[in-house]
Amino acid sequence: MEPTAATPPLLSESDAAAVAEVMQGLSSPARVRILARLLHSPCSVGDLAGDLELGQPTVSNHLRLLRHLDLVTGRRDGRSVVYELHDDHVRALLQQVLAHVHHGDQA
Known part of the structure; x- marks a missing residue:
């Protein structure tokens, strides 16, 4: 059956x-906090660890998963790696989820 205006196409398996894999990646408050911090500006693992009061190994492990999911990218800057959001799609996703979470605050 062809999709019509009334019946949108089904999502492929x-x-x-x-x-679901990306949503699972967002299921950790620490990973969400890392992404929210990167909304403001790119930074190193050490800066992320300090800003979020998390251990550097913990931040590195979370960043490894976020890189695998294409939510963040890292680029070499001398001896360190600077992380940033992968693209504007990730930025928009985070901003939309945060707006949704705070939507009830306006009532």
Whole structure:
């Protein structure tokens, strides 16, 4: 059956799995805090650890998963790596989720 205006196309199994994997990546408050910090500006693991009051190994482990999910990227800057959000899609996703969470605050 062809999709019509009334019946949107179904999400493929592989796309659903990819979305679920990204959502699982966002299931950790520490990873969400890392991403929220990167909304403001790129920074190193050490800066993230200090800003979020987390251990550097913990931040590194979370960043490894966030890189795997294409939510952050890292670029060499001398001896350190500077992390930033992967792209504007990630920025928009975070901003939308944060707006949704705070939506009830306005009532």
